[in-house]
Amino acid sequence: MALFALQLRFTDPDGRMQVRPAHREYLTRLHQAGKLLAAGPYADQTGALLIYDVADEAEVREILANDPYTPADVYEIASLQEWQPLFPVQPA
Template structure:
């Protein structure tokens, strides 16, 4: 398994669309959390983006997860950071 950090940058011109899709996005994240694929997630307090930490087999699995996220077809974000992460102090 590998951990990845993904930072999303929200499209401010599509905020209304993001708000429409957000309940489905959060349900999707909750299912990923229950399956052990999502370690942590949340928006920045200024609502400009979000940070997500995933625990997946490999990059291909994560790209598949991101493709299925309701935010992706709604086109409400861009990926600012996509990196495999080596935590020094893991979440407990």
Template sequence: MAIFALQLQFKNNDRRLEVRPKHREYLTTLREQGKIVTSGPWADETGALLLYDVASEEELRGILAADPYTEADVYDIVLLQEWKPLFPWPAT
């Protein structure tokens, strides 16, 4: 498995807020499956950071394709990069 960091920049804010409940339900499902480590918007709501635990970038791109935010076209990807965490979580 690999950890991927995804940074988003939001756009089409009215549409994004309409779709957000479905997006968050989707993230909850991913969390239950162990596919997402954590996620959340920037404090100013201009974008978000998400950390995924997946087998490959290909798997992650499939996950993103199924995200309601993707279909609604409410973000641009700023960064999608495999990440090597220095400290494991949860902290021991």
């Protein structure tokens, strides 16, 4: 397994709010499955940071393809990088 840090930049604030409930339900399922370690928007609501625990980048991209935000076209990927934390993320 590998950790990936994904930074999103929101491109359609109004459209995002329409699909946000479905997006958050999706993230909850990923978190419960152990695939999503941390997630949340930036304080200024311009984007978000998500930390995934997955097999590889292809799995992250598959997860994104199934996210309700994707067909709504409300974000762009600012950065997607494999992450090697100095201090591991602790499960909630």
